[in-house]
Amino acid sequence: MLEIATVDDAIGWAARPEPRPPAAFRAIDLRDAPGFEHGTFDRCVFLSCLLTPAQAGFLTATGATIVRDRPERPYTLHRNRLYSPEELFAGFDASEPDGYAETFDARVYRHWERTGRQHPPFIDESLARRLHDHSITEALNDELAGRRPVAIMGGHGLERSSPGYLAIAEIARTLTRDGYTMLSGGGPGAMEATHLGAWMAHFPDDELAAAIEVLAPRPPGAEPGKEYADPDWLRRAFAVRERWPVPEPRYDSIGIPTWMYGHEPPAAFATKIAKYFANSVREEGLLAVATYGVLFTRGSAGTVQEIFQEATQDHYESYGEPSPMVLIDVDYWTETLPVWPLLTALADGRPYRDLLVLTDDHDQAVATIRTFEPAR
Numbered sequence: 001m002l003e004i005a006t007v008d009d010a011i012g013w014a015a016r017p018e019p020r021p022p023a024a025f026r027a028i029d030l031r032d033a034p035g036f037e038h039g040t041f042d043r044c045v046f047l048s049c050l051l052t053p054a055q056a057g058f059l060t061a062t063g064a065t066i067v068r069d070r071p072e073r074p075y076t077l078h079r080n081r082l083y084s085p086e087e088l089f090a091g092f093d094a095s096e097p098d099g100y101a102e103t104f105d106a107r108v109y110r111h112w113e114r115t116g117r118q119h120p121p122f123i124d125e126s127l128a129r130r131l132h133d134h135s136i137t138e139a140l141n142d143e144l145a146g147r148r149p150v151a152i153m154g155g156h157g158l159e160r161s162s163p164g165y166l167a168i169a170e171i172a173r174t175l176t177r178d179g180y181t182m183l184s185g186g187g188p189g190a191m192e193a194t195h196l197g198a199w200m201a202h203f204p205d206d207e208l209a210a211a212i213e214v215l216a217p218r219p220p221g222a223e224p225g226k227e228y229a230d231p232d233w234l235r236r237a238f239a240v241r242e243r244w245p246v247p248e249p250r251y252d253s254i255g256i257p258t259w260m261y262g263h264e265p266p267a268a269f270a271t272k273i274a275k276y277f278a279n280s281v282r283e284e285g286l287l288a289v290a291t292y293g294v295l296f297t298r299g300s301a302g303t304v305q306e307i308f309q310e311a312t313q314d315h316y317e318s319y320g321e322p323s324p325m326v327l328i329d330v331d332y333w334t335e336t337l338p339v340w341p342l343l344t345a346l347a348d349g350r351p352y353r354d355l356l357v358l359t360d361d362h363d364q365a366v367a368t369i370r371t372f373e374p375a376r
Contacts, residue, residue, distance in 0.1 A: 001021075001022045001023060001024055001043075001045075002021055002022070002023040002024070003023070003024050003026060004023050004024065004025050004026065004028070005025075005026045005027065005028060005080035005081075006028065007028055007029065007030070007033055010025055010028060010030060010033055010036075011033050011034060011035060014033070014034065014035025014036055014039075015035055018039055018040065019040075020039070022042070022043035022044055022045075023044050023045075024044070024045040024047060025044070025045070025046045025047065025049050026047050026048070026049075026078060026079075026080035026135070027047060027048040027049065027076060027078050027079055027080040027135075028049055028050075028080070029049070029050040030046075030049050030050060030051055030055065031050050031051060031052050031055070036051075036055050036058070036059065037054065037055065037058055038058075039062070040062045040063055041059050041062045041063050041064035042062065042063030042064075043063065044059070044063070044064040044065070045064070045065045045066075045067070046059060046064060046065070046066045046067065047067050047077065047078035047131075047135070048067065048068070048069050048076045048077050048078035048079070048135075049066075049068075051066070051068075056068070067131065070124075070128075073111065073125075073128060074104065074107045074108050074111050075108050075111075075128075075132060076132070077128050077131040077132055077135075078131055078132065078134075078135040079132070079135045079136065079139060080135070080139065081139050081143075082136070082139045082140060082143055082254070082272040082273060082274050083272070083273040083274070083275055084271070084272065084273070085266075085268050085269075085270065085271070085273065087104060088103065088104055088105040088266060088273055088275065089103050089104070089105060089234070089238075089268065090103060090104045091103045091104060091107075092234065092238070094234075094235045094238055094239075097231050098231060099234070099235065100234050100265055105262075105265065105266065105275075106262075106265075108259060108262075109259050109262030109263075112259045112262060112277065113262075117260075118260070129277040129278070130278070132277060133276045133277055133278050133281055133282075136274050136275065136276055137274075137281070137285060139274065140254070140256070140274045140285070140289065141289070143252075143254065143272060143274075144181065144254075144289055147181040148179060148180045148181060148291075148292045149180070149181045149182075149183050149254075149289055149290050149291055149292055150175055150180045150181070150182060150183065150290060150292045150293050150294070150295070150369055151182075151183040151184060151286060151287065151290035151293075151294045151295070152168060152171070152172060152182065152183075152184050152190065152191075152193075152194040152294075152295045152297065153184070153185065153190070153294060153295070153296050153297065153299065153303055153306045153307075154168065154189065154190025154191070154193075154296065154297035154298055154299045154303055155189050155190055155297075155298055155299035155300055155302075155303060156185075156187050156188050156189040156190070156191065156228065156261075156264055156302075157189055157225035157226065157227075157300075158188075158189035158190045158193065158297075158298070159189075159216075159218075159224070159225070159227050160192075160193075160212060160215040160216045160227060160236075161212070161216035161218075164190070164193075164297065164298060165189075165190070165193045165212070166193075166208070166209070166212060167297075167362060168190050168193035168194060168197065168297055169193045169194070169196045169197035169200065169208055169212070170197060170208065170362070171197065171295065171362055171365060171366060172193070172194045172195070172196075172197025172198050172201075172253070173197035173198065173200055173201045173205075173208065174197075174366050175366060175369060176197065176198040176201040176251045176253065177201050177251070178366075178370060180292060180369065181252055181253065181254065182194050182195065182197070182198045182253040182254075183253070183254050183255075183256060183286060183289070183290055184253075184255055184256070184267070184270075185255070185256060185257060185282075185283075185286065185302075186254075186255025186256045186257030186266050186267055186270060186273060186274075186275070187228070187255075187257050187261060187264045187265075187266060187267060188227060188228035188233070188264055188265070188267065189227075189228075190297050190298070190299065191255065191257075191267055192237075192267040192268075192269065194253065194267075195253045195255060195267045195268075195269035195270040196208075196211065196212075196215075196240075196267075196269045198251055198252075198253035198269070198270075198271075199241075199244070199246060199249075199253070199269040199271075200244065201251050202244075202246050202249065202250060202251065203244055207244060211240045211243075211244060214236060214239055214240050214243065215236050215237065215240055217236075218230055219231065219232065228264045228265060229263075233265065234265055234268065237267075237268040237269065238268060240269075241268060241269070246271075249271045251271075252271045252272060253269070253270050253271055253272075254270060254271070254272045254273070254274060255267045255270030255272075255273045255274070255275075256273075256274045256275075256276070256282055256285070256286045257273065257275050257276075257282070258275065258276045258277065258278070258279040258282045258283075259275065259276070259277050260277070260278075260279040261279070283305075283306065283309065284309065287306065287309055287310045287313055288313060288318070288319045290310075290323065291319075291320070291323055291374060292323055292324075292369060292372060292374070293323045293324035293325070293326065293368070293369045293372055294306075294310050294323070294324070294325055294326070295326045295328060295365055295369070296325065296326065296327045296328065296333075297328050297329065298328075298329055298332050304337060304339060307325070307327070307339055307343065308339075308343070310325055311325065311343060311346060311347065311352075314347075314350075314352035314355070315346065315347070315350060315352065317351075320374075321351075321374060321375060322351060322352035322355055323355065323372060323374070324355045324356075324357065324368050324369060324372050325343075325352070325355060325356050325357070326357045326359065326365045326368050326369070327339070327340060327343075327356075327357070327358045327359075328359060328360070328362070328365055329360060330358055330359065330360050333358060334358070340358050343356060344356060355372070
């Protein structure tokens with residue numbers, strides 16, 4: 001089935017002689033497009049398209065399936081591209097103490113809470129979320145075609161002033177300049193540091209430390225490990241974006257967050273954002289698409305889960321051949337959270353054992369990614 005995501009392509013398809021091949025029209029405005037009032041549309045699908053009532057009636061009568069948005073739902077069921085930060089943060093007012101509350105992202109989160117969080121009582125809402133997430137996966141796969149994706153995983157509580165935050169940003173900056181597309185879970189802490197590094201790859205090296213100086217100051221009495229809850233957390237991020245603007249990025253990075261953790265705003269430095277409702281789909285998918293490797297920095301239960309989720313994918317080669325798993329911080333992964341002994345025991349005798357690296361050396365971590373090349 002053809003997939004059509006622009007008005008021009010839709011008009012071109014409609015101008016073909018019949019029988020036309022079935023097509024899926026993805027989130028486009030067809031209200032002024034000619035050619036959709038005659039002919040037949042058997043097996044065609046119209047996903048979150050804008051249609052006149054006459055068009056919708058005719059298309060349905062001639063064999064099409066139409067999936068339309070509802071005005072009371074703040075999000076669309078289908079998207080033909082990933083979100084941009086500008087879309088998710090639309091409505092943000094830096095002058096307001098809680099300027100984030102009026103953003104599109106925050107409105108969707110409130111809707112998610114109001115309509116049942118993980119178990120909505122109405123089937124139309126659960127179906128809408130699944131359709132939305134399906135389109136995000138399609139858009140993410142399209143975006144990553146031909147790229148070299150690498151993910152950095154780590155804790156959301158990592159503060160901007162910490163040495164670990166700077167270290168992650170420096171690693172991400174280096175890999176970005178090497179031509180890798182950096183991915184993360186798209187939230188605060190280590191995730192934000194990943195995207196800040198990719199953002200600052202556009203600028204001289206010493207500008208990264210200057211940007212962190214803008215980001216780091218916290219309000220008096222702020223709770224440790226919950227910097228994302230500071231009233232000015234997002235305002236500081238936008239202050240960096242304004243001082244170091246990147247209107248046409250040479251380097252992209254992609255955040256992959258979820259509204260399940262919607263109390264944590266997404267990272268504002270990702271140039272594209274694949275935001276999901278279903279955390280299970282998002283987490284499995286993030287690790288699956290990081291085909292050039294995953295670096296694991298300090299984290300808690302979520303990061304430990306991701307380590308073994310990635311190991312499971314490599315163990316069974318669920319998505320093709322294994323890729324490097326680099327655990328950064330020897331003491332942390334052998335003493336504080338002794339993941340390394342179990343991980344290496346699990347991998348013993350498997351091809352991915354040779355791709356497991358435990359190191360304190362950030363240059364070695366980068367070199368591990370640089371020297372890997374998929375065989376297929």
